Amino acid sequence: MLNNIVKKEKLAYGVHLFWIENPIISKKAKPGQFVIFRIHEGGERIPLTISKTKGNMFRVIVKAVGKSTYELCKLKENDYIKDVVGPLGTPSEIKRYGRVLVIGGGVGIAAIAPIVDALINVGNKVDTILAARNKESIILEDEFKDSENLYFATNDGSKGEKLFPNQLMEKLIKEEKYDVVWAIGPALMMKACSEVAKQHNLKIFVSLNAIMVDGTGMCGGCRVRIKDTLKYTCVDGPEFDGRDVDWNSFLTRLSQYKAEEKKALENYLKIVGEPTWL
Numbered sequence: 001m002l003n004n005i006v007k008k009e010k011l012a013y014g015v016h017l018f019w020i021e022n023p024i025i026s027k028k029a030k031p032g033q034f035v036i037f038r039i040h041e042g043g044e045r046i047p048l049t050i051s052k053t054k055g056n057m058f059r060v061i062v063k064a065v066g067k068s069t070y071e072l073c074k075l076k077e078n079d080y081i082k083d084v085v086g087p088l089g090t091p092s093e094i095k096r097y098g099r100v101l102v103i104g105g106g107v108g109i110a111a112i113a114p115i116v117d118a119l120i121n122v123g124n125k126v127d128t129i130l131a132a133r134n135k136e137s138i139i140l141e142d143e144f145k146d147s148e149n150l151y152f153a154t155n156d157g158s159k160g161e162k163l164f165p166n167q168l169m170e171k172l173i174k175e176e177k178y179d180v181v182w183a184i185g186p187a188l189m190m191k192a193c194s195e196v197a198k199q200h201n202l203k204i205f206v207s208l209n210a211i212m213v214d215g216t217g218m219c220g221g222c223r224v225r226i227k228d229t230l231k232y233t234c235v236d237g238p239e240f241d242g243r244d245v246d247w248n249s250f251l252t253r254l255s256q257y258k259a260e261e262k263k264a265l266e267n268y269l270k271i272v273g274e275p276t277w278l
Helices: 023-028 067-074 108-121 165-175 187-199 247-254 258-272
Strands: 004-012 015-021 034-038 045-049 052-054 057-063 083-088 099-105 125-132 149-154 180-184 204-207 223-226 229-232 239-241
Touching (some): 015 067, 023 052, 023 083, 045 057, 057 108, 067 258, 099 187, 108 125, 125 165, 187 204, 223 239
Parallel strands (some): 099 180, 125 149
Antiparallel strands (some): 004 015, 015 057, 034 045, 034 083, 052 057, 204 239
């Protein structure tokens, strides 16, 4: 059935995997693209990166950070997503580069999974960094075993090196010549990795998780400044060269509804109580 939750699995605290039945999206989706969910009538529109496809299903991995993602993570197998729009956005620029470094931070690991597979399939040698707060937050590790080298970075040193991803990236760049880099994860992580890439004159793709409404370029909500030009994340991105992103304006726009989002989550939790499902 369309948009049926076929499988749900908890990967870490507040991080949930969903396989959704939708043959149109599963057949057309390419690495780097995303969908927009609306859970119920009047619900917020939630952009989510497509993490994998299989048969008539596609996979998304969700981190609960606000009211709408809490609501989504509360759904169960055999529930339905009311609306799913996609695949949206420009696919990742997959071609034979040579040596590629791909970095996934937190739930951004889900986004790099199809990109790493596609890069390897066209003949690239891919080194992958999986980064998270601690070892319990590293997800999908088994899906990166075809990487040339697989590295781990955790904030507390519980798995791999006790480094931030940009620090491990800097270390590897001094040891190996890379032709291009992908870095997908929290905005501050992508900003820091982009600064390293800029210092080494190295192209770096980042995926901007902008505030988004319609996903078609009509509303303008996801506009970002790339060099001196306004771009729309939903149709021009979501991937851009991180060296060209105006990170200060992007981070400011990301936090513009922070107070409203906090209030919405507080009100939701007053209704549903302790979020034991996270």
